[in-house]
Amino acid sequence: MITEDIYSKYLEMLLQGSKKECTKITQDLLSQEIEIHDLYVHLFQASMYEVGKLWEENRISVAVEHMATAITEGLLHLVYPQIFAAEHTDKKAVISCVPNEYHQLGAKMVADIFELNAWNSYFLGANTPSSELIRMIDEKKPDILGLSMSLFFSLPHLTSMVEEVRSHYHDLEIVLGGQGFLWGGHDIVKKHNRLQIIGDLKTLESYIHTRTS
Amino acid sequence: MKKPDTDKSVYGYLYHEAAIIMLQLDKDGTVLDANKFLLDFIGKDNLTPNQKFHDLLVDFGNLPSFSELVQGGQSARLLNVTSHRGLPQSFYFTFYEEDGYVLAFGQLDQLEIEAVRNNLVDANAEINNLARDLQKKNAELEQLNKLKNQFLGIAAHDLRNPLGIILNYSMFVADQAKEVLNEKQVKFLKRIKDSSYYMLKLVNDFLDVSKIESGKLELQLEPCNMHALIEQNVSLNQVFAEEKQIKLVFKSKQHIQEVMADNSKIEQVLNNLISNALKYSFPDTTVEVAITRQENKMVISVQDEGQGIPESELAKLFKPFQTTSVKSTAKEKSTGLGLLICKNIVKGHQGTIWVESEEGKGSKFCFSLPLAEPDNLQKNQIHDMVTPDKHQTVQNIPEENMEKSSPPLSSGILDLEEIKKYQSIGIDFLHNLIDMYMQESPLLINDIKDASEKGDYEKMHSTTQLLNSTSVKLGAVQLGFHCDNILKLDVQKNQQFIQESIVKLESLFLETKKALLAVKNSKD
Numbered sequence: 001m002i003t004e005d006i007y008s009k010y011l012e013m014l015l016q017g018s019k020k021e022c023t024k025i026t027q028d029l030l031s032q033e034i035e036i037h038d039l040y041v042h043l044f045q046a047s048m049y050e051v052g053k054l055w056e057e058n059r060i061s062v063a064v065e066h067m068a069t070a071i072t073e074g075l076l077h078l079v080y081p082q083i084f085a086a087e088h089t090d091k092k093a094v095i096s097c098v099p100n101e102y103h104q105l106g107a108k109m110v111a112d113i114f115e116l117n118a119w120n121s122y123f124l125g126a127n128t129p130s131s132e133l134i135r136m137i138d139e140k141k142p143d144i145l146g147l148s149m150s151l152f153f154s155l156p157h158l159t160s161m162v163e164e165v166r167s168h169y170h171d172l173e174i175v176l177g178g179q180g181f182l183w184g185g186h187d188i189v190k191k192h193n194r195l196q197i198i199g200d201l202k203t204l205e206s207y208i209h210t211r212t213s
Numbered sequence: 214m215k216k217p218d219t220d221k222s223v224y225g226y227l228y229h230e231a232a233i234i235m236l237q238l239d240k241d242g243t244v245l246d247a248n249k250f251l252l253d254f255i256g257k258d259n260l261t262p263n264q265k266f267h268d269l270l271v272d273f274g275n276l277p278s279f280s281e282l283v284q285g286g287q288s289a290r291l292l293n294v295t296s297h298r299g300l301p302q303s304f305y306f307t308f309y310e311e312d313g314y315v316l317a318f319g320q321l322d323q324l325e326i327e328a329v330r331n332n333l334v335d336a337n338a339e340i341n342n343l344a345r346d347l348q349k350k351n352a353e354l355e356q357l358n359k360l361k362n363q364f365l366g367i368a369a370h371d372l373r374n375p376l377g378i379i380l381n382y383s384m385f386v387a388d389q390a391k392e393v394l395n396e397k398q399v400k401f402l403k404r405i406k407d408s409s410y411y412m413l414k415l416v417n418d419f420l421d422v423s424k425i426e427s428g429k430l431e432l433q434l435e436p437c438n439m440h441a442l443i444e445q446n447v448s449l450n451q452v453f454a455e456e457k458q459i460k461l462v463f464k465s466k467q468h469i470q471e472v473m474a475d476n477s478k479i480e481q482v483l484n485n486l487i488s489n490a491l492k493y494s495f496p497d498t499t500v501e502v503a504i505t506r507q508e509n510k511m512v513i514s515v516q517d518e519g520q521g522i523p524e525s526e527l528a529k530l531f532k533p534f535q536t537t538s539v540k541s542t543a544k545e546k547s548t549g550l551g552l553l554i555c556k557n558i559v560k561g562h563q564g565t566i567w568v569e570s571e572e573g574k575g576s577k578f579c580f581s582l583p584l585a586e587p588d589n590l591q592k593n594q595i596h597d598m599v600t601p602d603k604h605q606t607v608q609n610i611p612e613e614n615m616e617k618s619s620p621p622l623s624s625g626i627l628d629l630e631e632i633k634k635y636q637s638i639g640i641d642f643l644h645n646l647i648d649m650y651m652q653e654s655p656l657l658i659n660d661i662k663d664a665s666e667k668g669d670y671e672k673m674h675s676t677t678q679l680l681n682s683t684s685v686k687l688g689a690v691q692l693g694f695h696c697d698n699i700l701k702l703d704v705q706k707n708q709q710f711i712q713e714s715i716v717k718l719e720s721l722f723l724e725t726k727k728a729l730l731a732v733k734n735s736k737d
Contacts, residue, residue, distance in 0.1 A: 060303075070336050
């Protein structure tokens with residue numbers, strides 16, 4: 001259970017850049033057999049949303065935000081043995097950032113949520129060129145493609161990436177997500193079939209359930 | 214002495230050299246002049262005439278107005294400027310108002326950057342250590358996988374002989390005791406026979422897979438007449454086709470030159486594809502085997518008019534133990550390994566295997582083999598062999614019949630003179646041969662001696678594998694000399710017994726004129 005105290009302490013350590021303390025808090029929670037889902041949503045996602053907000057409000061610098069991101073991304077490793085060892089179905093998802101998008105943490109957590117729900121997910125990191133994405137889709141033949149846009153400024157890249165994917169794969173189901181959509185870009189849903197925007201990890205999980213059966 | 218013009222030097226330094234943003238603006242926030250650092254940072258084309266200060270900033274709609282910023286004066290204000298790469302960087306800004314102009318200075322927090330740098334160095338070290346760990350674990354896993362294949366190979370091999378015995382003796386008992394057995398007992402015996410046959414097939418497939426997976430796919434390449442090979446395999450399968458009232462035809466569309474291939478392995482592929490097609494086809498349909506030439510390769514296809522395979526299941530066909538929703542038409546069993554073995558054999562020949570299928574219309578399994586002899590595919594080359602075959606000499610086989618590679622197989626009437634040459638033979642062999650022959654079952658005789666004594670599993674396997682599949686096709690009984698528990702008979706000391714047995718055998722052959730397929734360990 002992530003109490004208010006644990007969360008505040010974690011956020012404070014995250015902003016100070018203390019990886020050691022953050023690791024300790026996460027390990028303690030894992031040893032109490034916390035649900036991975038809770039850890040992702042209520043600790044990692046919640047704290048990173050707050051870090052993002054602090055940066056947008058010019059209350060912390062880019063450097064601090066990057067440090068917090070790097071620490072959180074490192075903490076995901078603590079969870080991987082559990083996530084990957086679980087029983088998997090043969091469902092597949094390819095998750096990627098759009099070109100020029102350097103924030104990969106959100107997309108990575110989305111890939112992990114797929115894994116947590118017994119899917120095989122293949123993650124392409126930050127700033128992925130369209131050609132590389134197409135190659136991956138070709139190789140893995142996923143059931144779902146997930147694209148992440150953290151910054152609204154990446155919208156033109158996202159739009160052209162979706163168009164390119166669609167020109168190759170007419171029926172591939174696409175989900176879009178990321179904090180960039182808080183600022184707009186929702187019109188894209190009207191332009192394409194089998195494409196939707198998913199706001200957060202909780203909605204993502206319900207969505208995955210509808211696609212698993 | 215002249216006083217140095219400090220102001221000019223300081224200004225010059227800030228304007229041309231310093232890693233600090235310096236901007237001269239009017240009261241409305243229009244940029245009038247900027248230093249070199251700012252131009253370098255944002256890209257000099259990104260500063261246009263009459264540009265506003267706010268245009269340089271990352272704005273989430275919550276920025277104070279320019280006048281508010283200026284009123285804040287010299288207390289540092291954190292603002293984000295977009296770099297020439299489009300990425301934000303945080304600067305601490307201070308503002309000075311003078312003579313109707315505003316001077317703005319922006320600097321990075323060097324202590325913070327130092328802290329981030331240290332963290333990055335630590336994080337990089339940690340990731341590199343993790344990567345090293347992963348590489349090591351990967352290597353260990355590969356090792357474990359090899360070990361698993363070895364275990365699988367040993368287990369499968371050791372299971373095969375006892376299974377062969379169960380199979381043979383269940384058939385033997387069923388036949389010999391049919392008059393005293395009731396219907397139920399006959400049924401039980403049939404179950405024993407069917408199950409042990411299936412297990413034997415599974416075990417043989419395991420051996421193939423473990424050999425292939427451990428990188429020991431051994432190809433004995435020799436000129437191969439694909440026409441003849443297909444014709445032979447089609448005729449072997451004709452019996453089963455007729456049983457199921459399926460028309461099995463071979464259409465050769467062009468003349469195809471010989472290719473370098475491992476005959477027995479390619480035959481295994483053909484047999485697998487053809488028997489699969491029969492397995493999943495309904496009566497009164499046709500299975501067509503064809504061979505065509507396409508550029509520098511030959512393509513062999515086996516096409517049925519069966520049920521077809523759903524598109525979603527095509528990808529898993531060539532993976533181990535994958536079953537599809539398609540069911541065999543006469544409840545034939547499948548080990549789920551056949552196509553995986555085919556794929557690896559074809560790949561070993563530098564060919565490809567694929568399937569085209571449409572639900573309700575049928576499937577077409579194809580494989581291609583390169584026509585020209587590739588540089589790295591040379592005659593008798595042994596692929597990926599880890600250790601050379603040290604135990605090629607099989608005891609008890611006359612010198613002139615010895616082969617350095619796995620023996621070519623020939624069929625025909627068993628040459629009894631050959632048997633006489635051997636120094637020892639299995640006593641059970643003669644008994645069984647006589648007994649089995651009396652059932653009028655076709656006989657398939659495997660005269661490869663006990664190579665397992667020498668630990669030569671590879672050799673035994675390559676020969677017995679084809680024997681097993683052939684005997685199954687013919688519904689024949691296979692007698693193995695190499696079974697560990699068969700007694701060895703000294704020819705010199707038991708000449709009379711052997712002579713008598715052979716005479717009895719010969720008379721049996723003459724009486725029944727039943728075809729006998731024998732497999733000899735000789736070149737001819």
